[in-house]
Amino acid sequence: MEERIRVELVSTPIRIEDVMAGLEDPSSGAVTLFLGRVRDHHEGHEVRSIHYQAYAEMALPVMGSIAEETLAKFPVSRIAILHRVGHLQVGEVSVLVAVASAHRDEAFRACRHGIDRIKQDVPIWKKEVLADGTEEWVDARCGGETRG
């Protein structure tokens, strides 16, 4: 199981090509990649940057169990889940979910499942730095954040 899963919290830019190289697998004809990036707006506000804070001791095992759950639920061979922490500028990649499987349908569905579960349960929080200099924690229950 272990080599089929890669889960990391990182404080430096996510190296997408390195992660994709780790998903190489002769039996997998399909690879899907989801990237979440810092967006320049949220609920009508202009966003300059975002601080990501994680409860690392819990976030990592939760990410690991989401990866295991995804492998159990879908016929996929490998999965990588990486999340950035710290201060990110607009356009930087904050989260990556990548899945390798034999065929495309399960690769798409497993990737979607992975990112949806991350947004439900991984204890990571974003604090937006707005154009007017104010900073606000995003409350996922209070707005469009569920649209991701």
Add this chain to the structure above:
Amino acid sequence: MSSIRIRLFAVLRDRFGAEFVALDLAPGTTARALLQRLAVQYPDHARHLSTCRVAVNHRFASDTEVVAPEDEVALIPPVSGG
């Protein structure tokens, strides 16, 4: 009665101005009771506390899970990763 240090994150860490909050812990206190006790003790933060889940030893706890003094307890505001 023993005391427990509860880890705080995100909006709660900012509101409390601390990474931990201490609470006296009566034997048999459940995760739900712990949140209710905090809300009574810190009414200014009650609205935010009411949106939190409780994590015990790095897992989400059910409302009825009993918290022990040696457990690592954390309050988890609505998550917003991704």
